[in-house]
Amino acid sequence: MTAKPMTAAGASRASVLFPAIAAFAIGFGLIFMSGLVQAETLHDAAHDVRHATGFPCH
Amino acid sequence: MTPPMTCVTRPASPATDMFSRILTSGLIAGAATGLIAALLQLWFVQPVLLHAELYESGQLAHFGAEAVSAHQDLGPFEWTRNMLSVLFTMMVYAGYGLMLVALMALSEAQGNAVTARQGLLWGLAGYLTMQLAPAFGLAPEVPGVAAADVQLRAIWWLGTAAATGLALWLVAFGKGWAAWGVAIVLILAPHVIGAPQPDSYAGPVPPELSAEFAGRALGAGAMAWALLGLLAGWFWQRESQRAPVPQAA
Numbered sequence: 022m023t024a025k026p027m028t029a030a031g032a033s034r035a036s037v038l039f040p041a042i043a044a045f046a047i048g049f050g051l052i053f054m055s056g057l058v059q060a061e062t063l064h065d066a067a068h069d070v071r072h073a074t075g076f077p078c079h
Numbered sequence: 080m081t082p083p084m085t086c087v088t089r090p091a092s093p094a095t096d097m098f099s100r101i102l103t104s105g106l107i108a109g110a111a112t113g114l115i116a117a118l119l120q121l122w123f124v125q126p127v128l129l130h131a132e133l134y135e136s137g138q139l140a141h142f143g144a145e146a147v148s149a150h151q152d153l154g155p156f157e158w159t160r161n162m163l164s165v166l167f168t169m170m171v172y173a174g175y176g177l178m179l180v181a182l183m184a185l186s187e188a189q190g191n192a193v194t195a196r197q198g199l200l201w202g203l204a205g206y207l208t209m210q211l212a213p214a215f216g217l218a219p220e221v222p223g224v225a226a227a228d229v230q231l232r233a234i235w236w237l238g239t240a241a242a243t244g245l246a247l248w249l250v251a252f253g254k255g256w257a258a259w260g261v262a263i264v265l266i267l268a269p270h271v272i273g274a275p276q277p278d279s280y281a282g283p284v285p286p287e288l289s290a291e292f293a294g295r296a297l298g299a300g301a302m303a304w305a306l307l308g309l310l311a312g313w314f315w316q317r318e319s320q321r322a323p324v325p326q327a328a
Contacts, residue, residue: 036092036093036094036097037097037184037185037187037188038185038188039094039098040094040095040097040098040101040181040184041097041101041181041182041184041185042181043098044098044101044102044105044177044178044180044181044184045177045178045181045182047102047174047177048105048173048174048175048176048177048178048179048181049174049178050174051170051171051173051174051177052171052174052175052178054170055167055170055171055174056171057233057236057237059229059230066163066167067163067164067167069120069125069128069160069161069164070117070120070164070167070168070171072124072128072219072220072221072222072292072296073120073124073125073128073164073168073219073296073299074120074168074171074210074219074296074300075210075213075214075217075218075219075296075297075300076233076236077217077220077226077229077232077233077236078220078222078229079229
């Protein structure tokens with residue numbers, strides 16, 4: 022196997038993947054919680070936002 | 080003898096540094112956009128929603144014995160309710176911002192520069208993914224309309240957003256017709272399958288209000304997403320310029 026010199030893009034690609042996945046998951050969690058979870062208190066508090074943002078509400 | 084300290088703070092690992100840069104850009108762009116989006120919604124969307132609630136609650140009846148005036152007193156500004164809406168809109172857009180910047184970072188690592196101008200395209204793609212594509216099957220609903228089971232709709236909604244987002248990534252960064260072909264299938268599939276629809280139409284809200292609400296919700300969303308894309312691109316570019324350039328080994 023020939024050793025491939027690590028490029029700048031290659032080096033940053035490795036250090037981007039996990040942080041990006043983590044941030045993406047947190048972002049999704051925020052949207053899921055405010056937009057889709059049906060727990061009553063959450064639903065009532067976010068009611069108008071869910072309608073106005075086009076999430077399925079009730 | 081210990082060498083003299085030259086560095087007071089320990090340099091963060093590249094991954095930690097990257098995580099905090101994504102978090103900063105995404106949250107700031109998202110929360111700022113959320114605030115504007117909330118104002119747009121309170122101004123343009125909320126009055127239609129409150130108007131529809133008069134029919135949902137039975138205070139007004141559509142197709143009753145007499146015609147109902149289209150101009151109704153919607154009551155005083157409800158602070159608690161509306162401040163909760165501002166808070167949740169900021170949370171939703173902070174979530175959008177984080178996801179958008181995370182994807183920008185991934186794309187930049189593949190050699191695609193991200194600027195505010197590019198960000199506008201990212202925002203448009205985000206709007207298509209999170210609002211327009213789901214709305215094609217499930218139009219933004221005013222309170223009091225007939226709809227299918229909420230869980231089924233949530234599943235279809237999430238599946239449509241995921242498929243559309245992946246498809247747009249393939250359109251933008253895929254090379255060749257194999258990728259673009261998959262993108263076309265992913266964009267069409269949720270709508271060929273079809274969104275869950277109600278068995279009967281029993282909504283008490285006039286169609287005029289429903290239509291106005293859907294148009295307003297989608298329009299406000301488009302403005303907000305354009306802004307989110309611009310801001311996310313701008314903040315991300317600014318963060319990237321501050322970051323140390325990775326050295327080739």
